[in-house]
Amino acid sequence: MRLESTLSAASSDPHPPHGSVRPGGRTARTRAAVIEATLDELVRRGYDDLTVEAVAARSGVHKATLYRRWSTVDGLVSDALDQAAEQPWQVPDTGGLASDLRALAQQIATGFTDPDHGARPTALITAALRSDQAAAALGRFLRGRLAQATPLVHRAIDRGELPEHTDADALLRALAAPLYYRLFLTREPISADLADQAALATLAAATAGVFTTR
Amino acid sequence: MRLESTLSAASSDPHPPHGSVRPGGRTARTRAAVIEATLDELVRRGYDDLTVEAVAARSGVHKATLYRRWSTVDGLVSDALDQAAEQPWQVPDTGGLASDLRALAQQIATGFTDPDHGARPTALITAALRSDQAAAALGRFLRGRLAQATPLVHRAIDRGELPEHTDADALLRALAAPLYYRLFLTREPISADLADQAALATLAAATAGVFTTR
Structure with missing residues (x-):
C-alpha cells in the first residue's frame, strides 16, 4: 500500500540487491534511474508499449546494462515492486x-x-x-x-x-x-x-x- | 462466480453474439468448440504459450475463421468470459x-x-x-x-x-x-x-x- 511515497523514494534505497556498491552509490543510482524511467514509461505509454530500449533511452542507462541486469520488461516491473517493498512504510497509529x-x-x-x-x-x-x-x-x-x-x-x-x-x-x-x-x-x-x-x-x-x- | 459450471455449458449458449445462426446451430457450435479449445490450451500450456494456431488445431476450426472472428488470443480469452457471463447461474437460496x-x-x-x-x-x-x-x-x-x-x-x-x-x-x-x-x-x-x-x-x-x- 502507500506505494506513491515508496515509489518516489527510489534514490534512498538502502538495500540494492544488484551489485555491491554502498547505499547511494553508482549501482543504487543506476537502479533508481532505471526504475524511475520504467514507471514513467508505464504511466505515459502503458505496458503494451513498454520496451527495454525506451527505458534505456529515458533513464540514460545503456541498454546492454539493462538487458544484463533486468533481462526483460517484466524483470523491470518486478524490480520496481521489489524496490517498493524495501521502502519503510508509516503505518497509521492514531490511538484507536x-x-x-x-x-x-x-x-x-x-x-x-x-x-x-x-x-x-x-x-x-x-x-x-x-x-x-x-x-x-x-x-x-x-x-x-x-x-x-x-x-x-x-x-x-x-x-x-x-x-x-x-x-x-x-x-x-x-x-x-x-x-x-x-x-x-x-x-x-x-x-x-x-x-x-x-x-x-x-x-x-x-x-x-x-x-x-x- | 461459479465459473466451472458455466464454462462447461458452452454448447448450450442461447445467445451467440457472432453470426445469426439459431441456438445450437453451426455458429454456436463453432464458438463452443473454439472456447473449449482455448480453455484447454490455457490449462495445459498457459497464456504465454497460447496461440490462435494451437486453438485452431485443437478445436478443428480453421485458423482463418479464428483470425476473422476473434483476431487474437486476447479476443479468444475475452469471448470465453463473455460466453460465461451469458450462462444462467444458480444463486443460493437456503432460506436464511x-x-x-x-x-x-x-x-x-x-x-x-x-x-x-x-x-x-x-x-x-x-x-x-x-x-x-x-x-x-x-x-x-x-x-x-x-x-x-x-x-x-x-x-x-x-x-x-x-x-x-x-x-x-x-x-x-x-x-x-x-x-x-x-x-x-x-x-x-x-x-x-x-x-x-x-x-x-x-x-x-x-x-x-x-x-x-x-
Missing part, C-alpha cells in the same frame, strides 16, 4: 482501532487515486498482472506490506479493542481486498466513501470475533 | 442470510479450487489480466455475476435479516473480494475456512448496517 483502520483504508485508496501520485502505483500493479514473474513480485510486495501493518492490530488487541487471538493478517487483508478487487479485477473507480466502508466493515467483523484463530 | 452467504462463498471458492473443475476458471481469470481487452471482459463478467446475485440480499431484507436500505452490490463485493484478492493479487491458496470467514465477516458488517445507503 476505528481511526487507524479508517486512516489505513484512506491511505491505500489515496495511493491509487491521488491526482499527482496515483497513476504510478496503479500502472505498476496493472503491469505486474501481465506476467508470472511480476505477479510473483506483486504477491511478495503485498504480503510484505500486510506483515508490516500487523502492529496496528496488535496495538488494538493490547488496548482491549479486539479479541486476544485476532489474526492480524486476516483482518488487514479484509480491509485491503475490496479496494484492490475494484481497482484491478472489476476495474471500477474507488472513492473515499468506499475506503470508509471497507474500514467499517472490517471493524464490525473484527470486533465480532470473525478473525480470531483457534 | 447466514447460510446463503456461506453457500455463496463456498461456491466461489470451490469454483477455483475444485480438483476436477477449478483449473479452467483460475487459468481464464489469470489470462484475462494479461490484456486490457480481456480485463475489460473480466470486469463485465464479474459485475454481471454480482448483479445476478442481488436477489439473495433482497430476500434477506424482505425477511427482516438486513437493514432496509442495504446496498446488495456492496455486500456481495465484500463477500467475493477476499477470495479474489488472494487468488489473483497476493497469489495464495484459498480454503473452505477462508470462504467461511469471508461469509461471516460480510454478515457481521451487513447486519451492523455498514452497507446501507444514506
